[in-house]
Amino acid sequence: MTARTRIHRRRSGKDLVTPAAARAMETYLDAVGVEAVKRAGKGPQLKGVIHEVMVRDSRNLSLERIVEGHSTELVHSTTARTVDLVTTDASGKVVRRLQVKDVTSTSGLRDVGVRVRSGQYRSARLVGTEETYAGYAKRGLGKPMERSGVSSTTTTRAADNAGAAVRNRGLLLSNAKDIAKRSGAAAGIGAAMGGVAEAVSSYKELRDGEIDGLEYAGRITVSTVKGGASAAVKTGAALGLKEAGKAIAKQAGSQTLRRVAGSNPATAVAFGVVEQAWDTGKLVTGSIDGAEYGKRTCQNVGGVGGAIAGAEIGALVGSVVPGAGTAIGAVVGGIIGGIGGSFGGRGLGRLIWA
16 A cells, blocks of 8 residues: 555545535524524525524533523514523523624614613523624623624625625625635634544554654644645635625526525535545646546535435424424534535445546
8 A cells, every 4th residue: 555545545534524514514504594584584684583593503502501401492473572582491481581683783783772771671681793792892781791602794694695685785795704714713623633633643653663753743733734724725715616606696686596506505516616626636736646536526426415415304303303403403414414425425436446
């Protein structure tokens, strides 16, 4: 077995998991958008509903809430003025009421202040996006506001993906900022995966004395940097490709194309196209041979198909599992389906290019 072949096999697991992790957040946003549209339509306020769904999910997945036996759900009314979410304990008793805010304009923040001073939110806790929290804190209104950990650029892009009439003159810039954030997060995941994979795969050589500690550390450092850089580039390219598809759909004026361009299948295809382009570059530069390229092509195709099918099945399962929800189900299904499809595709490739 050549050194090059060893590298391919050693990194195959990381190469499957890292793209799946980067794709997971976008799959989640796609699914949240679908749920929010079903709840409130595609009006200009959809980003606020998306934020409500994301806050609900983050609280239901919180280890503290799980241990407490608490569950958070959206209120039935889509026009509720005081409470957006309620948290109940194991007996069904309401223990917390939340009013969720996603406003960034001066007029919007001023309106929140008026409502707070009037006592409208007296019975509810305020939860805001990062931008809403920052703007609210400057006003010193007395009633505390919690940070949701979600950015308004994320809810805006998710609403745009869902085909909503987003009121944002700087929409393109806002989406670009959010893509940059997603790429940065992917870089962290890719760096960690790259370093861990190298540490595990090179340990035997270190133990057997084939390499010394300095070379071992050097390999981990290089793989960490490469893993972070490739994950960031791939994520940015995939989400940029998705944005381009949305722009074309908007230009064409087709609601069908807009719906498809911002959907989970579009996400899976965009990541698959970028992976294929990446592997094509390796083939052209001689980093991999034709047989390996064929195996990776099968792997990429299988990953795309598995991610699409897994997300759809996961969303259905999540919709009937208490506390899970369609969005979380879509993410879990998409990850499992994507990785499973990738392994299946690579297995097929090995049969063809033995």
